[in-house]
Amino acid sequence: MDHERIYAEESLIVDLGETLAGWMQDNNLDYVELAKRLGTTQNKVKAFFQGRSVDLRFIAAITHIMGGKLEFTVRKWEEDQDSYQAKKVL
Numbered sequence: 001m002d003h004e005r006i007y008a009e010e011s012l013i014v015d016l017g018e019t020l021a022g023w024m025q026d027n028n029l030d031y032v033e034l035a036k037r038l039g040t041t042q043n044k045v046k047a048f049f050q051g052r053s054v055d056l057r058f059i060a061a062i063t064h065i066m067g068g069k070l071e072f073t074v075r076k077w078e079e080d081q082d083s084y085q086a087k088k089v090l
Contacts, residue, residue: 013054014051017049017051020049020059020062020066021049023068024066027066027067031045031049034065038062038065044058
């Protein structure tokens with residue numbers, strides 16, 4: 001059962017990272033510019049997108065910088081689902 005929890009965590013991180021990376025691309029932002037706008041280092045931004053440093057406040061800040069709003073949907077695991085999915089609001 002522990003592997004299901006790990007899979008759920010990693011799936012959420014990947015989904016979120018891919019969504020935010022897409023937003024960055026749509027807004028012509030790279031790690032350097034995003035770091036500048038966030039007032040942080042490029043290494044911290046890179047660590048986030050590599051899944052090494054996932055912090056809710058940082059996610060909210062990135063979303064805000066790109067003109068978005070962070071929302072969550074929490075739901076129970078359904079047996080017929082392949083994975084958990086983050087709600088993507090663009």
